[in-house]
Amino acid sequence: MSKAQNKQMHSILPTVIVHKLIKFCYFILPLLLFSCGDGKTEKTTDTQSTSEQTEDLVTNDNKNKTILCFGDSITAGYGLDDSNDAYPALLQQKIDSLGLNYTVINSGVSGETTAGGRSRIDWVIKQKVDLFLLELGANDGLRGVALTETRANLQAIIDVVKEKSPQTTIILAGMELPPNMGQNYTTEFRQLYADLAEQNDLEFIPFILKDVGGIASLNQSDGIHPNVEGHKILANTVWETLMPLVTP
Known part of the structure; x- marks a missing residue:
């Protein structure tokens, strides 16, 4: 290689390396934002120390405690335009606002009966669950299922959770039926x-569904499923029981 070619090669290499570094930064930055983000935009100034940035990443990236909402269409948010309006998502908002180390999972299935819940609990409970909210039975009641069957199915679900995940705290959500x-x-x-x-x-x-059930303005046109405002009240009702369990 001639001296001229060698000189040209040395002038090109730093440029190539810089370009590769820039591309790497553009690639890795979205991944960091995605893995550490919780739906909120954070501002970082040039004066923020490396230790502070690391602390933020650790805080956001260690959401290793789980609240699983296991239910029917009420939990699933049936009829809502946005799943973020359903009570499990609203619980997540409350938790995030307090900086708590929990992730809420919505495991609601529209039309689910206690028998359906019993058939899928073995698969669902394979994941790590710290708090298990059991909200099932309304569809049994509306269909006139024998109470002995509903009770047996709910007990079976409880037994599976206790056996396979003994460290899990179970919250049972009661339900009531219309007088007809x-x-x-x-x-x-x-x-x-x-x-x-x-x-x-x-x-x-x-x-x-305390303060929601039977109130037309808080339910959808079917008179059964809460609307957006109804889910806000529902979330507050659940939070009254949940808050002491998740706050230090």
Whole structure:
């Protein structure tokens, strides 16, 4: 290689290296933002120290505690235009606002019965779960399923969680039925949740649709599923029980 060629090569190499570094930075920056982001935009100044940046990354990247909402269409957010309006997402917003180390998972399935929940709990509980919110039974009640069957299915779900994930705290969400289902049936239906919570020593929400159920302005046109405003109240009801369990 001639001296002229050698000189030209030395002048090109730094440029190539710089270009590659720039491309690498453009590639890695979105990955960092994606892996560490929680939906909020953070501003970083040139004066922020490396240790502070590292601390922020560790805080955001260590969401290793899980709250799993296991339910039916109420949990799934049926009929809402945006899943972020459903109560599990609203719980996540409350948790994030307090800087708590929890991720909320929405495991709601529209139309789910206690039998359906029982059939899928073995698969769902394979993941690590710190708090398990059980919200099922409304579809059983509306279909007039025998209360003994509903009770047995709920107990079976509770048993699986306790056996396969004994460290998990279970929260049972109670449900009530409209009066047209008959006084005896609706009374016994309401009571079975209280009985299960007491017998299994569970955290208990007596009626997850408190201050929402039966109120037209807080429900969709079907009169059953909460609308956006209804889910806000529902989230507050769940939060009353959940907050002491997640805050130091």
